[in-house]
Amino acid sequence: MIKKILKFTFLFFLIIACCISNYIATKDLFKNQPEWYFLRKHSFKKFNHILSAAMGFRAVMADFEYIYFLQYYGDPANKRERYIKLYSIFDSITDIDPHFIFTYTFGSAILAFDVKRYDEAISLIKKGLKYNPTLWRLRLYLGAIVYKELEDKEKYVSYLEEALKYDDHPAMIERILGHIYEQYKTPDEVVAYWVKIYKITKDKETRQHAYKKIIHYIESKKIKNPESILEQIK
Amino acid sequence: MEIVIEVKNLTKIYKSLDFWKKDTYTGIKDVNLSIYKGEIFGLLGLNGAGKTTLMKTLLGLLQPTTGSIKILGSSINNTEIRKYIGYMPELPYFPKYLKAYEILEYFADIFNIHNKRQKILQTLELVGLKGNEYKKIKGFSKGMQSRLGMAQALINDPEILFLDEPMSGLDPLGYKEMRDVLVDLNKNGKTIFFNSHILSEVEKICDRVAIMHRGHLIEPVKVSWIIKKFKSVESYFIHHVKE
Amino acid sequence: MKSVLAVIEYIVKQNIRNKMLNVLTIFSIFIIGFSLAISELAQESEIRMLKDFGLFSISLLSFITLLLSVTIQMFEETELKTMHIIMVKPIKRSEYLIGKYFGIITTLFINILFMFIVLMLVINIRGSDPWELKLLLSVFFIFISICIISSVAVLFSVIATSVPGCVLFLFFTYVLGHLTIHLKKLVAHSENTVIKIIVDIIYYVVPNLELFNLKNKLETTYGLIEPSFFLFIIIYAISYISIILLISIKYFDKKEFF
Numbered sequence: 002m003i004k005k006i007l008k009f010t011f012l013f014f015l016i017i018a019c020c021i022s023n024y025i026a027t028k029d030l031f032k033n034q035p036e037w038y039f040l041r042k043h044s045f046k047k048f049n050h051i052l053s054a055a056m057g058f059r060a061v062m063a064d065f066e067y068i069y070f071l072q073y074y075g076d077p078a079n080k081r082e083r084y085i086k087l088y089s090i091f092d093s094i095t096d097i098d099p100h101f102i103f104t105y106t107f108g109s110a111i112l113a114f115d116v117k118r119y120d121e122a123i124s125l126i127k128k129g130l131k132y133n134p135t136l137w138r139l140r141l142y143l144g145a146i147v148y149k150e151l152e153d154k155e156k157y158v159s160y161l162e163e164a165l166k167y168d169d170h171p172a173m174i175e176r177i178l179g180h181i182y183e184q185y186k187t188p189d190e191v192v193a194y195w196v197k198i199y200k201i202t203k204d205k206e207t208r209q210h211a212y213k214k215i216i217h218y219i220e221s222k223k224i225k226n227p228e229s230i231l232e233q234i235k
Numbered sequence: 236m237e238i239v240i241e242v243k244n245l246t247k248i249y250k251s252l253d254f255w256k257k258d259t260y261t262g263i264k265d266v267n268l269s270i271y272k273g274e275i276f277g278l279l280g281l282n283g284a285g286k287t288t289l290m291k292t293l294l295g296l297l298q299p300t301t302g303s304i305k306i307l308g309s310s311i312n313n314t315e316i317r318k319y320i321g322y323m324p325e326l327p328y329f330p331k332y333l334k335a336y337e338i339l340e341y342f343a344d345i346f347n348i349h350n351k352r353q354k355i356l357q358t359l360e361l362v363g364l365k366g367n368e369y370k371k372i373k374g375f376s377k378g379m380q381s382r383l384g385m386a387q388a389l390i391n392d393p394e395i396l397f398l399d400e401p402m403s404g405l406d407p408l409g410y411k412e413m414r415d416v417l418v419d420l421n422k423n424g425k426t427i428f429f430n431s432h433i434l435s436e437v438e439k440i441c442d443r444v445a446i447m448h449r450g451h452l453i454e455p456v457k458v459s460w461i462i463k464k465f466k467s468v469e470s471y472f473i474h475h476v477k478e
Numbered sequence: 479m480k481s482v483l484a485v486i487e488y489i490v491k492q493n494i495r496n497k498m499l500n501v502l503t504i505f506s507i508f509i510i511g512f513s514l515a516i517s518e519l520a521q522e523s524e525i526r527m528l529k530d531f532g533l534f535s536i537s538l539l540s541f542i543t544l545l546l547s548v549t550i551q552m553f554e555e556t557e558l559k560t561m562h563i564i565m566v567k568p569i570k571r572s573e574y575l576i577g578k579y580f581g582i583i584t585t586l587f588i589n590i591l592f593m594f595i596v597l598m599l600v601i602n603i604r605g606s607d608p609w610e611l612k613l614l615l616s617v618f619f620i621f622i623s624i625c626i627i628s629s630v631a632v633l634f635s636v637i638a639t640s641v642p643g644c645v646l647f648l649f650f651t652y653v654l655g656h657l658t659i660h661l662k663k664l665v666a667h668s669e670n671t672v673i674k675i676i677v678d679i680i681y682y683v684v685p686n687l688e689l690f691n692l693k694n695k696l697e698t699t700y701g702l703i704e705p706s707f708f709l710f711i712i713i714y715a716i717s718y719i720s721i722i723l724l725i726s727i728k729y730f731d732k733k734e735f736f
């Protein structure tokens with residue numbers, strides 16, 4: 002009899018502990034996670050978004066959409082229509098995972114500097130800032146794009162240089178800056194820049210690009226001491 | 236004589252397997268039975284008579300609907316008692332990818348047997364599986380699986396052995412071997428409760444037999460008495476189940 | 479205690495012999511193939527994708543392993559009647575069930591551990607830090623959540639009479655478990671009390687798996703990872719598992735083996 006009572010009180014306490022901890026943890030989650038994290042009535046337009054959000058794998062789903070974007074962007078056939086779908090693709094990726102920072106930085110760089118649709122680039126960055134207000138890097142991109150549109154080269158370059166300091170900048174920024182430098186800096190400065198890029202870039206193509214540029218400058222004999230440069234990129 | 240299994244007014248009613256249906260089936264009805272220490276008891280009966288049902292109820296695999304069961308003076312739910320019991324089900328099956336040795340090792344661990352290696356090898360030899368210790372069950376024939384079933388029942392040197400058709404699946408030599416094993420165990424004072432369809436074997440080894448017919452148990456009698464009255468167990472059996 | 483260990487060893491051995499760990503090979507092929515495929519494509523976001531995809535595969539494949547393990551065991555227990563033998567041995571039914579649960583957990587632990595090691599290796603080869611705290615925590619919580627589903631699996635395998643039924647219900651629990659928190663949020667401002675009560679019942683009865691889903695939040699800039707939160711979800715996991723196991727034992731004690 003006493004054993005039975007003990008058993009039931011034990012079970013009772015377990016149930017209480019289970020419910021309370023569940024309740025508190027959920028409260029915590031509600032507080033800590035932004036609104037968009039939870040499914041709402043009009044959360045998504047796409048089925049795969051709803052599915053992945055409900056089952057808790059939205060990060061992977063965003064990755065898959067990102068891969069789709071890379072294929073789309075890599076396909077020359079789409080170049081003719083100036084990658085008209087780009088913005089909607091970026092929008093979709095950042096719908097499912099608004100923390101996908103790289104989509105904002107890379108996406109806005111492409112929109113602004115490659116296909117030159119500034120309004121789309123700005124609105125993408127703004128979306129990024131809305132969901133990631135603490136992410137100061139995004140403001141740099143915004144600044145760069147705005148000044149590029151206003152054709153204020155000095156400010157635009159300074160924003161890009163600032164963005165370059167962050168580890169996770171898209172490789173595209175490196176090349177864009179290089180090309181701008183070529184227009185107004187001395188060959189020595191430009192080569193120094195490319196050497197730096199050659200060393201730090203994570204992108205294979207950009208590294209090759211930098212290498213070609215350096216060789217090109219050395220062959221054109223405008224450089225003061227080509228030997229030390231060659232030494233550096235060995 | 237000491238009673239080791241005592242069954243009183245045991246009834247087992249099967250409920251319908253589909254929970255929404257109400258129909259029931261009486262497996263065994265009003266069984267009274269006492270088994271004495273050191274005897275070999277044979278339970279006979281047609282297919283579907285309720286032999287397996289009785290054995291499973293005795294072992295606690297099925298809950299009795301009414302009635303009481305005492306094994307070694309205690310309830311079977313007492314785990315202490317189960318240390319003295321061996322059970323071989325009809326058509327024993329073991330996981331395919333395990334080896335004979337590993338399976339017996341598992342049971343030996345549960346019985347907490349000391350120097351288990353020796354005991355396992357010994358038991359396997361006893362049931363005629365010597366040389367197959369490290370073979371996977373996948374490669375076992377039906378008879379070999381039966382033998383392994385016997386081995387796991389013997390691993391703990393049980394006082395009471397419950398065997399559900401131990402001869403099924405064995406070859407003629409196997410019959411003899413099994414008979415020898417049972418008689419040998421019996422000589423060491425073990426009680427054996429088994430059911431079988433092979434009446435000639437029953438006749439050779441049993442002390443007493445009882446017939447199960449449509450869920451009812453017909454009073455157990457001595458084999459020697461049957462031989463005197465009916466000449467053979469077969470004619471006794473047919474006499475009882477024919478009507 | 480010794481018999482519980484014997485059961486654990488037996489279940490793990492059986493799972494391994496049943497080629498359950500082949501899942502690991504599948505995982506390795508998956509993850510290495512994926513990493514090769516995206517190395518051509520994805521450039522700078524490669525590491526992020528590797529982590530996301532790796533964690534996603536770990537959680538999915540461990541759930542599949544659980545389903546397989548439960549299916550195989552249930553099939554043997556019900557159809558092939560291996561239970562009859564073990565149930566007359568001197569082991570309490572509760573001990574057997576606990577042994578079985580921890581056997582499943584151990585298999586899954588080995589599984590997840592090896593998958594994670596493969597993932598860490600690939601991440602390391604790709605030139606990033608595999609010892610990142612968030613990554614480790616995510617895997618740890620994947621394991622905890624699979625522990626919870628395993629307890630439900632044990633319960634279902636005791637109650638259910640058919641294997642497909644059990645698998646189906648488990649799958650359902652998995653889906654609902656991830657959904658409850660969204661449902662709760664959805665009805666938070668609803669006026670309809672009936673719906674609220676229904677959602678509350680689901681919310682308290684079905685395991686709240688989304689609490690343990692950190693893999694989605696690897697990239698968050700918010701401070702989600704607070705010690706108090708972890709404390710509560712660990713309490714939740716332990717109490718939930720205990721309750722489910724106690725219920726399973728209660729059922730199992732009365733179970734008949736036809």
Ligand SMILES: Nc1ncnc2c1ncn2[C@@H]1O[C@H](COP(=O)(O)OP(=O)(O)OP(=O)(O)O)[C@@H](O)[C@H]1O
Pocket residue numbers: 249250252260261262280281282283284285286287288289325736
């Ligand atoms: N789970 C069950 N539900 C309903 N009825 C059952 C169940 N198991 C057995 N029965 C019925 O109980 C009766 C007795 O079955 P049991 O298995 O005890 O027969 P048996 O004497 O062992 O037969 P056999 O010689 O074929 O082994 C049979 O008529 C069978 O139909």
Ligand SMILES: [Mg+2]
Pocket residue numbers: 286287288325399
């Ligand atoms: Mg039978």
